[in-house]
Amino acid sequence: MKAALIIIGNEILSGRTQDKNLSYLANWLNEIGIQLSEVRVIRDEEKAIIDTVNHLRSEYDYVFTTGGIGPTHDDITSLSIARAFGVELEINDKALAILKEYYKDGELTEARMKMTMIPVGAELVDNPVSKAPGFKMDNVFVMAGIPSIMQGMLEGARRFLKGGDVVKSMSIDVFTPESNVAQALTDLQKKYDDVEIGSYPFSKDNRFGTTLVMRSSNEKRLHQCDEELKELMKEYDTNY
Amino acid sequence: MKAALIIIGNEILSGRTQDKNLSYLANWLNEIGIQLSEVRVIRDEEKAIIDTVNHLRSEYDYVFTTGGIGPTHDDITSLSIARAFGVELEINDKALAILKEYYKDGELTEARMKMTMIPVGAELVDNPVSKAPGFKMDNVFVMAGIPSIMQGMLEGARRFLKGGDVVKSMSIDVFTPESNVAQALTDLQKKYDDVEIGSYPFSKDNRFGTTLVMRSSNEKRLHQCDEELKELMKEYDTNY
Numbered sequence: 163m164k165a166a167l168i169i170i171g172n173e174i175l176s177g178r179t180q181d182k183n184l185s186y187l188a189n190w191l192n193e194i195g196i197q198l199s200e201v202r203v204i205r206d207e208e209k210a211i212i213d214t215v216n217h218l219r220s221e222y223d224y225v226f227t228t229g230g231i232g233p234t235h236d237d238i239t240s241l242s243i244a245r246a247f248g249v250e251l252e253i254n255d256k257a258l259a260i261l262k263e264y265y266k267d268g269e270l271t272e273a274r275m276k277m278t279m280i281p282v283g284a285e286l287v288d289n290p291v292s293k294a295p296g297f298k299m300d301n302v303f304v305m306a307g308i309p310s311i312m313q314g315m316l317e318g319a320r321r322f323l324k325g326g327d328v329v330k331s332m333s334i335d336v337f338t339p340e341s342n343v344a345q346a347l348t349d350l351q352k353k354y355d356d357v358e359i360g361s362y363p364f365s366k367d368n369r370f371g372t373t374l375v376m377r378s379s380n381e382k383r384l385h386q387c388d389e390e391l392k393e394l395m396k397e398y399d400t401n402y
Numbered sequence: 403m404k405a406a407l408i409i410i411g412n413e414i415l416s417g418r419t420q421d422k423n424l425s426y427l428a429n430w431l432n433e434i435g436i437q438l439s440e441v442r443v444i445r446d447e448e449k450a451i452i453d454t455v456n457h458l459r460s461e462y463d464y465v466f467t468t469g470g471i472g473p474t475h476d477d478i479t480s481l482s483i484a485r486a487f488g489v490e491l492e493i494n495d496k497a498l499a500i501l502k503e504y505y506k507d508g509e510l511t512e513a514r515m516k517m518t519m520i521p522v523g524a525e526l527v528d529n530p531v532s533k534a535p536g537f538k539m540d541n542v543f544v545m546a547g548i549p550s551i552m553q554g555m556l557e558g559a560r561r562f563l564k565g566g567d568v569v570k571s572m573s574i575d576v577f578t579p580e581s582n583v584a585q586a587l588t589d590l591q592k593k594y595d596d597v598e599i600g601s602y603p604f605s606k607d608n609r610f611g612t613t614l615v616m617r618s619s620n621e622k623r624l625h626q627c628d629e630e631l632k633e634l635m636k637e638y639d640t641n642y
Binding site for chain 2: 174187188189199201202236274333340345359362375377
């Protein structure tokens with residue numbers, strides 16, 4: 163099972179805000195056997211949202227969006243999603259009931275009413291943090307951009323998601339530059355075509371090192387690969 | 403002038419590594435009048451790289467890629483870029499000279515020789531940190547994924563880049579939920595169509611607040627908008 167994430171927000175693209183949702187979603191999906199396979203960060207522009215959503219929802223099992231479902235003028239995600247699916251954006255009775263209960267009399271202003279507008283045919287995704295819900299339209303999950311709210315909504319989205327094989331990972335750090343171990347890794351990767359072996363250089367305490375990451379849905383092969391890798395690394399790092 | 407960034411790396415998509423290049427590049431480009439308009443995070447897969455590069459290089463003035471130009475088996479960016487442009491990947495004499503100078507006799511192994519392989523027709527982009535260069539192919543800049551190296555390469559890429567109008571930004575924090583100020587912002591945005599006004603909720607010390615960001619290449623209008631916004635915010639926050 164494969165998923166894509168669309169991060170909608172000029173504030174990410176301007177460099178003002180550092181995204182925190184990508185890695186959280188990736189790890190959360192991993193645990194239920196869904197692989198995050200592509201991410202796009204796009205501007206708060208209707209055409210960009212429509213084109214991106216329509217392309218990715220046909221390519222992946224699930225698409226998640228973050229950002230742009232709040233009450234202000236720059237929140238145009240819900241309307242754009244409705245247009246991507248060719249449906250109307252209307253006041254959703256359940257969403258209205260939720261916000262009526264949350265806000266005191268007179269507090270449910272026109273701006274806040276915007277958050278009750280949901281594409282026709284969508285199912286709501288609960289927001290345990292600040293109540294205004296996200297929604298699911300076909301295989302597209304529309305969530306808030308604020309990390310704490312997005313994380314809460316993910317729990318609400320859980321019941322709609324069917325996971326696949328869970329990919330497990332193991333990793334070791336070797337204190338040698340990655341070019342030293344490149345050939346050994348190439349050979350090992352050929353032998354373990356069901357394990358994805360990645361190599362990531364780092365420097366720590368003025369020494370160069372390489373983190374070697376193995377990922378596979380076959381846990382037995384993963385452990386075999388790990389054993390063999392450690393054996394191979396004895397030549398380069400006396401810790402193994 | 404508009405740019406796109408392609409982050410190439412399974413380690414970002416698995417959630418293992420938090421990307422730090424997006425916000426750095428965005429801010430760096432802002433300062434020379436280039437707007438980062440789209441980002442894609444894709445897997446280390448040839449077809450994904452070729453398709454993404456070829457699509458984005460026709461859409462944007464500049465495309466930057468990060469990741470996948472090291473010495474190991476999972477570093478396939480240079481080859482994929484060559485194929486995207488329909489050219490060969492060959493030993494580049496300048497890159498070879500740089501690495502021959504950097505490594506002692508016998509240290510320039512087959513794995514490290516991989517880092518001298520550059521698409522035919524590309525110009526090198528200096529790497530002040532670890533020497534193995536990036537490169538520029540037409541409007542595509544191919545850089546390392548490690549933030550310190552990527553940041554060094556950007557300085558080397560500077561001479562190829564032509565900036566446009568510099569977009570300046572101003573921002574204020576208001577201690578009120580964004581739904582309270584939504585209508586005022588909508589009205590202000592209509593009045594200032596050359597200023598992009600963004601609204602970003604936050605919570606601090608158990609109080610809800612909203613950061614209001616104004617961005618424009620017209621500095622005079624930006625300051626006018628800022629003055630007017632502060633005036634409007636007096637109703638919601640006694641600090642103004």
